[in-house]
Every structure is written in structure tokens, then in C-alpha cells.
Amino acid sequence: MVMAACVLLSTAVIAGNPDRAGSAGATQLLINPWARSAGWGLANTASVTGVEAMYGNIAGLAHTHKTEILFSNTRWLSGSGTKINSIGLAQKMGASGVLGISATVIGFGDLEVTTVDDPAPGRGTFSPSMANIGVSYAKSFSNSIHGGLLIRVVSESIANVKASGVCFDAGIQYVTGEKENVHFGISLKNVGPAMKFSGDGLSVQGLLISGSDQLTLEQRSAQFEIPSLLNIGAAYDWHISETHRLSIAATFVSNSFTNDQGVFGLEYGFRKIVHLRGGYTFEKDITSSEDRSTVNTGLSAGISLALPFGEEKKGAVGIDYAYRATQPFDGSHSIGIRISL
Numbered sequence: 001m002v003m004a005a006c007v008l009l010s011t012a013v014i015a016g017n018p019d020r021a022g023s024a025g026a027t028q029l030l031i032n033p034w035a036r037s038a039g040w041g042l043a044n045t046a047s048v049t050g051v052e053a054m055y056g057n058i059a060g061l062a063h064t065h066k067t068e069i070l071f072s073n074t075r076w077l078s079g080s081g082t083k084i085n086s087i088g089l090a091q092k093m094g095a096s097g098v099l100g101i102s103a104t105v106i107g108f109g110d111l112e113v114t115t116v117d118d119p120a121p122g123r124g125t126f127s128p129s130m131a132n133i134g135v136s137y138a139k140s141f142s143n144s145i146h147g148g149l150l151i152r153v154v155s156e157s158i159a160n161v162k163a164s165g166v167c168f169d170a171g172i173q174y175v176t177g178e179k180e181n182v183h184f185g186i187s188l189k190n191v192g193p194a195m196k197f198s199g200d201g202l203s204v205q206g207l208l209i210s211g212s213d214q215l216t217l218e219q220r221s222a223q224f225e226i227p228s229l230l231n232i233g234a235a236y237d238w239h240i241s242e243t244h245r246l247s248i249a250a251t252f253v254s255n256s257f258t259n260d261q262g263v264f265g266l267e268y269g270f271r272k273i274v275h276l277r278g279g280y281t282f283e284k285d286i287t288s289s290e291d292r293s294t295v296n297t298g299l300s301a302g303i304s305l306a307l308p309f310g311e312e313k314k315g316a317v318g319i320d321y322a323y324r325a326t327q328p329f330d331g332s333h334s335i336g337i338r339i340s341l
Helices: 002-013 050-056 058-063
Strands: 067-076 082-093 097-107 129-140 145-157 162-176 182-191 203-207 214-218 229-239 244-255 261-270 274-283 296-309 315-326 332-340
Touching: 050 058, 050 067, 050 082, 050 097, 050 129, 058 097, 058 129, 058 145, 058 162, 058 182
Parallel strands: none
Antiparallel strands: 067 082, 067 332, 082 097, 097 129, 129 145, 145 162, 162 182, 182 229, 203 214, 229 244, 244 261, 261 274, 274 296, 296 315, 315 332
């Protein structure tokens, strides 16, 4: 069912053209809030697992052993005052199913209230906010095939204007090889109806010519599309020895409203305790400071430390960090705390 959904809907996703660039809204859905996968630019679409799979490829949620709880804080475009807080929970249900829920809130701090007639500060402040909540279910159909679906509610608002919408993700992962070290994955993300702003902030009050009655006029906001995309990825784990592992991953991202991207990444693991990773995201003109259409310059890096516990050492408490280079601003920094049972 997941494979059929990806095939049927992928035609709509890849039908974009340069004329549509920049015309989508709800672009918060394009920001990866999780530190581990962000450290190599989400090159691991084919091998991402656990809570972070609810952003990268929902099929990876099926690899959750029992319970996983993850919290992440991101200083997005450091220096801009934008902060992203995310929390996620994955829980094994039965022999092969996993239920997941995640929530992301983006804050921009307090901004000065100004008007066209009075652009000077001093009229007070307001705080824009963006948020999305996802509920998902993933299942292992066999030792090799894993699939999942996610429904996400999206919200954006200021004090007197807001917009909300619903979208869904679908994904599948295929694992093969003698040591289950060959991974393939495909995920369809952010597919849903258009959104529209509404609220008192779009209303204007005035007096009739007679001066005795008041009239309220409401301006209509144009609809905007959600930034849907299709990820296709592959990964290979090279087990150098029982204690050392090197993983190579690549993902092609077909965006409906921005340039297509190619992401390449490497990750080194030592005894499932220390993980070092890095990645590079390439898209058209990303190396040109004049023609680049994104604030990100492509490079990303990260590190994870985990402390196993329990009789069989299947549980772990870990911390993840990721850095994404940007120009301008001082990069984006993410730090996460993970508890796996």
C-alpha cells in the first residue's frame, strides 16, 4: 500500500518547474529539527530509524526496538533569534508495528509592532509562531521490507491572523545483504491541500458616508501550496570489524517548489557509542554567493555519544549535535537528547 501511494503521488511531486520556485508556504516543513540526521544533511533517507524517521522517512520508525523518546533544540540561522523545539515518542505496538507522535514549535522572539503610517517602534511587540504535530504508524512486513504513514497538522499564526492545514507522508525502506547492510528507501513528504490565512487582522473597519454606521470589510487571502517533495535514497554499511563501522549514504530530493538536491554523507561508528558524521547538499548555484537561492551553503557535520544500559545493553541514553553551514548568519546548531529502551 505504501509503495503504491508513493508511485501514484510521485508524479504530482516531480511535476514542478522553476516558475513555481518560492510560491509555496508552510516552509517550516522543510526544516529538519533532529540533530542526528541533520548532521549529514539527511543523506540517510534509506537508513534513518526511530523518532527521527518521522521527518526523514516514516518507514524507519518500524526499526524502533521498544520505546524511544527524543528532545531537540535548534538555533536556526544563529543570530536571527529563531529557535526550534521538538519532541518525539515512538512506541512498539505488537510484534511488528510502531506508533509515533512528534511535535515541533518554532519561535521568532518578540517583534516590534509597526504600521505603514507609524513605522517607528514603541507600540508594543508580538510573537509569531509556527508549529506542526505528526501522528504516525509504521510496520515491518518482513525482515527486509518496512513501510509507514504519517499525518501532520500544520499551524502558523500571529495574534490576529492564522492558517492551518493537514498533510501526510508515506515511505518504504528495503534492507538486504548478509549483514543487513544494504539499504534502499523512498519517501513522499508534505502532500496535502492548500492552506489559507484568515482572521481579524485581514479586516478593515470604516464609517459609511452618513457617518452613523460602521462597516467592516474582510480581505480575502490567497491560498498557498504546501512544499511537497520526494526523497529517493540508498546507503551501505561497511562493518570494518566488530567495533568499527563506516556508512555511506546518498539521497536525491525532488522538490516541487525549490531546486532539486543531491545529498551525500558519511558516518563512522565506534561500538555504538561514538558516531561522527558529515554531509554535503548540492543544488543548482549553491556554490555561487550571487546566484544561490538558499541560505544553506551545503556543508553539515555532527557527533553523537551514547551510553548503553540494561542487561543486554539494548537501552541507551545519548546526546546528538549537528551543525549546518549558512551564509549569511552563523550557521544552524542542533542539540538533542535521546532515551532508547
